[in-house]
Amino acid sequence: MPHRHHILLIPYPVQGHINPAFQFAKRLISLGAHVTLSTTLHMHNRITHKPTLPNLSYLPFSDGYDDGFQSTGTDAYLLYTSEFKRRGSEFIANLILSNSQKGTPFTCLVYSLLLPWAAETARGFHLPTALLWVQPATMFDILYHYFHGYSESIKNPSVSIKLPGLPLLSARDLPSFLLDTCPSSYALMLSFFEEQFKELDVETNPTTILVNSFEALEPDALRAVENLNMISIGPLIPSAFLDGKDPTDNSFGGHIFQPSNNCVEWLDSKQENSVVYVSFGSLCVLPKKQMEEIARALLDCGFPFLWVIKEKEEELNCREELEEKGKIVKWCSQLEILSHPSLGCFLTHCGWNSTIESLVSGVPLVVFPQWADQMTNAKLVEDVWKIGVRVDHKMNQDGIVIGEDIRNCLEVVMGSGGKCEELRENSKKWKELSREAVKEGGSSENNLRGFLDLVGLNHDVDVSLCVAENA
Structure with missing residues (x-):
């Protein structure tokens, strides 16, 4: 039939x-x-x-x-x-x-x-x-x-x-x-x-x-x-990470990049809500100057971090120091990372897929939009849904956000106190509402x-x- x-x-x-x-x-x-x-x-x-x-x-x-x-x-x-x-x-x-x-x-x-x-x-x-x-x-x-x-x-x-x-x-x-x-x-x-x-x-x-x-x-x-x-x-998210109706549906199934191994095992060794995850999606390539400022922010704030640096991005001067403090990979299964209990926040370009995956996972955001819809997504994240903070409120003459400003945003989201608690409560609320929508x-x-x-x-x-x- x-x-x-x-x-x-x-x-x-x-x-x-x-x-x-x-x-x-x-x-x-x-x-x-x-x-x-x-x-x-x-x-x-x-x-x-x-x-x-x-x-x-x-x-x-x-x-x-x-x-x-x-x-x-x-x-x-x-x-x-x-x-x-x-x-x-x-x-x-x-x-x-x-x-x-x-x-x-x-x-x-x-x-x-x-x-x-x-x-x-x-x-x-x-x-x-x-x-x-x-x-x-x-x-x-x-x-x-x-x-x-x-x-x-x-x-x-x-x-x-x-x-x-x-x-x-x-x-x-x-x-x-x-x-x-x-x-x-x-x-x-x-x-x-x-x-x-x-x-x-x-x-x-x-x-x-x-x-x-x-x-x-x-x-x-x-x-x-x-x-x-x-x-x-x-949200168009695999069931295992959303409503749980089909535990076997645990991947989009459309990978065009090969995920790195051992990411989950590395996260297993970290405390709850302690890790900063950094990824700027599949297309975005940041200038080396900006990458160096992000690196300085991560090193200065002291939180363990998992950073996706794609093959096409330039080698960083402080690579060895970074690998001592965190983990650098070429690609990873993002939903697996975001749903891990050790995740504390996501430093992201604020592409829509990354934004909605974070929202479904209940992970607060530090957003660094680059172009196109990412600017609008960042506005919604910070001012409407109140699940994150933007790092790009000010830039230097070269259009670069300095490491100190990035570090300050990371410390707001990863710290304790009023703002951090507000972001986590809102993230939890939207996580629950996203699940209700697809039931x-x-x-x-x-x-x-x-x-x-x-x-x-x-x-x-x-x-x-x-x-x-x-x-």
Whole structure:
């Protein structure tokens, strides 16, 4: 008997999109859907330990760069994205058509942000689409407002700006590529998001925005755009670290980096709430000067630390001293680290995946945002959810946060007294609320069931249109 729902899932080929996409696929399958996950051949081959589940299939496609995109510069990247779009659109069109002709049609295409051409292709076949938004709803709202009448106010806010449904924001809380002061190299990112929102505007069937967040976390932001159906379905975190319903679901299953060994054993030797975990995600590369300031802060504050320093980052002058006081690794299984009782705080770039994983684990944050949504995430962490502190309140003339300021923030979060206790209590509260959201009858679980019901209704209208018009 065929599945009522057959979802085609297309994540953008980077780690930050792959992880939530895999978890989303698992959730859909648990509710009776079949999922076909398609990403580039290069990314598919890099991913280790892919989930092997009944009703989950993989169909990678070539973007023309099967050994990976290696070039630098705007022109080279524009050439890559053009080829990615051309080949990806052709692949999706052929896949939709062939599945319909075989009698196993897709009922919906779900794509992650920065892939608007996937939705455009699906629209040509009357196939319903949904956007998997792997950033907070607040970030979606800011971008939506930017492209719908608020661009001048956002580009250069005089002191602060009030956008519908959002807290009061200053320039340092806004996505960096929206500001007049941002480097011209960021203009490309802005154009990609503009294309994304233009696609949403022309969609005749309202696209559902599936947000990796939960109702209690962003109640106003989820309703700030009245003419779009934005629903929370998160946190998209493996069950073993969230609701505990499936202890075997203890990994995203989408690793493109090999985790280092012995991290958990090292943490086992440390006292409860005593370790500072430091990681700036899979893409961010800090200047060596900034790395040296972080190193000085870690050494001066005296707390044991676990620091992820990627292969592409420069060697530190004080490496030997650091390895005497803490542990340095090239990569690690982040959820395992964050859920360990020895963890006291997380010094992070405040990417959304890292933020939501910390929140689910109840770990307070010291946040050091670098660009894009990280600036907005940091605002939410410090001022709205009150689960961490920012280190970037002041920088020197080179744009570097000095070690003393970083150390002070670490000591606030790792210390004792009023501020530390407030952060830990709030972290505990959000940890509990995140679990409630995904339980049976919880807001995110109900939203996901409602989404599948809606997909079923839309699909039942006329499943044969795409074959008739495109045969």
